[in-house]
Amino acid sequence: MEAARAKVAQEVRFDINASNQAEVNAKAYRAIARSFVSDTVTVPTPEMYQYAMLGSLGDDVFHEPHTQALEAHLAKITGKEAALYVSSGTQSNQLALRAHLTQPPHSVLMDIRAHVNVHEGGGLAYHCGAATVAITPTNGHHITLDEVKKHIILDNQLGHAAVTRVIELENTLNGTIFPQDEIVAISDFAHSKGVLMHLDGARLWHVAAETGKSLTELCAPFDSVNMCFSKGLGAPIGSILAGPKDFIARARVLRKLFGGGMRQTGFLAAAAAYALTNNFPRLPAVHKLAQKLEAGLEALGVTITSRAETCMVFFSCEGLGFDASEVVKRAEALPDPITLFGERLVVHIQTSEEAVDDLLALFKALIEEKRAAGLANGVATNGSATSASPYVKA
Incomplete structure (x- = not known):
């Protein structure tokens, strides 16, 4: 009986932590700091x-x-x-x-x-x-x-x-x-x-x-x-x-x-x-970072469809020669990847300012590429706010 119990106990055992779990978690913190998918991606410190x-x-x-x-x-x-x-x-x-x-x-x-x-x-x-x-x-x-x-x-x-x-x-x-x-x-x-x-x-x-x-x-x-x-x-x-x-x-x-x-x-x-x-006292800084992202996009000629009143910016690439799906793919392919979800960008308490700068640099590079290829109209939009799609990720 003891041998049978020991066998069951062995089957039940499960070590979920990797031997380098601290290193894995550190990489996850880095990835979260470069994610604009949602503020739900934040993790306990x-x-x-x-x-x-x-x-x-x-x-x-x-x-x-x-x-x-x-x-x-x-x-x-x-x-x-x-x-x-x-x-x-x-x-x-x-x-x-x-x-x-x-x-x-x-x-x-x-x-x-x-x-x-x-x-x-x-x-x-x-x-x-x-x-x-x-x-x-x-x-x-x-x-x-x-x-x-x-x-x-x-x-x-x-x-x-x-x-x-x-x-x-x-x-x-x-x-x-x-x-x-x-x-x-x-x-x-x-x-x-x-x-x-x-x-x-x-x-x-x-x-x-x-x-x-x-x-x-x-x-x-x-x-x-x-x-x-x-x-x-x-x-x-x-x-x-x-x-x-x-x-x-x-x-x-x-x-x-x-x-x-x-x-x-x-x-x-x-x-x-x-x-x-x-964390509540950190929210005004989140809003300022979202406003920086909005201003940077608008300066590049990206249309802002819903403004950064708090932590979210909605945008459109219309007239720039590419769409949001290309931004998502290029952001994921960066040496230090950035993750997005379509035309909604969410800034959160763990978003790094470096990530915002890198994302704006990516938009600039894409716009310059498309203009050089004759695919963009090169005309900056006025950035006027319109209603965002009702079907966006929570």
Whole structure:
């Protein structure tokens, strides 16, 4: 029997770390510093790991001290009664909408580019049986109160349409800041009609850092708010959902129902706390670096289709003799590769200024090559902002 057990133990054994794992990780840090794919590529630093190692020991389905402390802190700074730590922004949005929506038929009104509409696998329909009312903003930036009034469904006496129960807004959306006065106007109207408000504030940290507005002020117009620790702040995992106590209690039950109840989350809560303290103050520098990238591209004649209000720049190579796919291939082929995702460039807390300079140098080289070959028109664009495609990577 002992021999059989030893054999099974040998089969189970698995050493996942390479003998040179520290060197492998150092290369990964370098690659992340040269990635413009998303701010989700950021990784914990040794300092964050060291802090997280001291995280409390408990079971979050029952009682986990650091996780509960993190939830209480986020409830306080968002001005809400309670909060719930969850594994992802998608889960946070889906739990919020499921907790708000009880019995179909019902609909959710949103921007057509919203994450819940484009990047959450149809979860709104799957989990909530909800229809969507997706608005394309005529200003190319954000939906307005007038557009909400035009599209909201408040009456279903004839049974033709599903009544709007929730308005979902996103801030930032594709890196752009939703004007707070417009949000307040939409919220006042919604609440006057008995319609709830949910904020996908995955990157709301950027809005607070750029505008100087408190999270309480930014969240006040909403009945529930989702904010990510792994977007912008560089924590390894997790989002927070904040709202009224009874709403959060319902969301906690739904989290368990969806298989999202986590156990020993103390070290993850500690990592999030480290990110709040040490990484949030770095966001203004991220915005400045994104603005440097935008200005450099525009000076080369690259069209800016959505400006760097926070951490993202959208561009077009129209008229330059090449497209974004060629930029991606050439960037990957550099001796020190740069990774991109199409026409969206995301700057994050681990992006190096060297990477920005190298990317601008690549654009310059490509433009000069195409002009020499007679493939580019050589005319610089005015860089005016237009709406970005709704179908971009989160």
